[in-house]
Amino acid sequence: MKKLLCAVALGVILTGCSDAPKDSSAATPATPAASKTEFVAKADDAGTQQTFTRAQLKQGYAIFKAECSKCHVGGQTYGTYNVREINLSLDQLKGATPPLDNxxxxxxxxxxxxxxxxxxxxxxxxxxxxxxxxxxEKLVLVAGHILKEANFNPAWGKGKDVR
Incomplete structure (x- = not known):
């Protein structure tokens, strides 16, 4: 009996791990999957999407670092302009008027x-x-960097104001 149960369990495990194609009628994600070298961002409020390549994201990061990181290190706002309560986390971006999540x-x-x-x-x-x-074009690259970080970096905008 033990051998039979082990054989059945092994069969279930192996079947679940097979490389057989999954049922194509299963629900697919609403947004197209990006490769590991791309980020797909919400382009506007109408639901249009914009894809950023890895090279574009690097450019956006470089511009952000040169122009924005004086006040927004890691997506946190450090109060240079006496504004400390707002950061660049996805929750904060979505909560702005108008929402800044695209x-x-x-x-x-x-x-x-x-x-x-x-x-x-x-x-x-x-x-x-x-x-x-x-x-x-430069501003779009910066927006791509900010939105990528806000969507995928759990520490983004969560830093502590140390100044």
């Missing part, structure tokens, strides 16, 4: 930064730089 609104924000509730222009108040002198 490339289009992120680029618009970088050109005209607004308070978290969307009511005041931070640039006019001297509380955030604006990057309207940057080409849109």
């Amino acid at each position: 490339v289009q609104t992120m680029v618009a924000y970088m050109k005209k930064p607004l308070t978290y509730d969307g009511t005041e222009n931070l640039y006019d108040k001297g509380r955030h730089p604006k990057f309207d002198n940057f080409a849109d």
Whole structure:
């Protein structure tokens, strides 16, 4: 009896580990899978998607590091402009007005930064730089980097303000 149970259990285990194709009628993810060298971001509020290559993400990181990391190390806001409560975590980006969880609104924000509730222009108040002198292509790369980190880096925006 023990041998029979072991044989049945082994058969179940081996069947579950087989390389046989899965049922094609199973639900598929709503977003296309990106390769390990790509990141697929939400491009706009309409649900359009934008794919970033690894090289583009590296460019976005380099621009972010040069232009944004003075105040946003690891996605945290370090209060250079007396704003410490807002960070670049996905929850914070989604909660902004308008939500900053897509490339289009992120680029618009970088050109005209607004308070978290969307009511005041931070640039006019001297509380955030604006990057309207940057080409849109550069801002898109920065947005790609920020959104990739916000979606996949659990520590992003969760740092402690040490200043």
